[in-house]
Amino acid sequence: MSTLQTLDRGLRALDIVSQSPSGISVADLSRELDVHRAICYRIVATLEEHSLVTRTADGRIRLGVAAAVLASRFEPQFAADVRPVLHALADKTRATAFVSVAQGQHCVVIMVAEPEGTLLRVGYRVGSSHPIERGAAGIAILALRPESPGDSDAVRRARADGYSLTRGQIEHGAVGIASGIALPQGVGPSTGLERSVGVVALDGLDTDRAADAVMSTAREIERLISV
Known part of the structure; x- marks a missing residue:
């Protein structure tokens, strides 16, 4: 080429x-x-x-400021491409699906999709924030970063498994599963585009099936943002 x-x-x-x-x-x-x-x-x-x-x-x-402008223009495109994929994940797992982004030492929810016809839902909303080292979403993002001596066992396990699974870390009784969305080649974490996709449910979540679905969705999103 x-x-x-x-x-x-x-x-x-x-x-x-x-x-x-x-x-x-x-x-x-x-x-x-x-x-x-x-x-x-x-x-x-x-x-x-x-x-x-x-x-x-x-x-x-x-x-410079033009780099920030380009990044801001990417967000609507990202949302439009990912929204149907996120809804499909929610319906497949019968759980609340989400995309989170790293923001300093916190993890912030930027997209949420609820499964059709489900009455019992987790209070996971756009703008929800928690420390990045707690909860499946943040741990999945940390697992995509280069290995560090300070990595927790949860981050090491997520790096090995390809996903993070946590119970009750953000909300009592809630089970969360998330997988990091790898950045396109040549894009570093400092661009502020570190993301993860996952699901959260209060009970009845088939964790093995959900983990497979979450990882498959993460790969699909990576394909969408790389083309």
């Missing part, structure tokens, strides 16, 4: 900058890109012209 080298370098530079929340110097960026510093300056200047990066007072490079 033929690619444009300059465009490729610019996109790689954006990815590197996105993984440096405190900013990165031009010298360090040029080393990461393996290009001469003069070429790196031109790449940065071009990205800066389009507000994709900006310079701090000490000259370090950070993401």
Whole structure:
């Protein structure tokens, strides 16, 4: 496959900058890109012209406002693509299905779907937030991150199994199952797109069947956001 080298370098530079929340110097960026510093300056200047990066007072490079605008435009597209898949998961498992996103040290529900014809439902609503290390949704997101000595047993188990299963951590009597949604290649956690999909129910959840359905849904969402 033929690619444009300059465009490729610019996109790689954006990815590197996105993984440096405190900013990165031009010298360090040029080393990461393996290009001469003069070429790196031109790449940065071009990205800066389009507000994709900006310079701090000490000259370090950070993401610019245009990167946030692009991310915000992705959200409606994500919601439109994922909503029918999430409803299908809810109906298949007879449980409340959800998509959650990492936000600092918390996990926030951004989408919810209820199964048709079910009267007993869990109080899981858009905007619900809990510490990322508690509950299936947050643990599933942590399991997608690189291994760390500080990982809990729950995160290690979720990484090995492909999903997290928790009982009563967020709501008494509730069982939650979630699987992380892997980011497209080249996109880092610092973009703020770390997500998981899962289901939660108060009782009667067939956990083995639900785990298979949740993992299958996570792979389907990954396919949708990668095309």
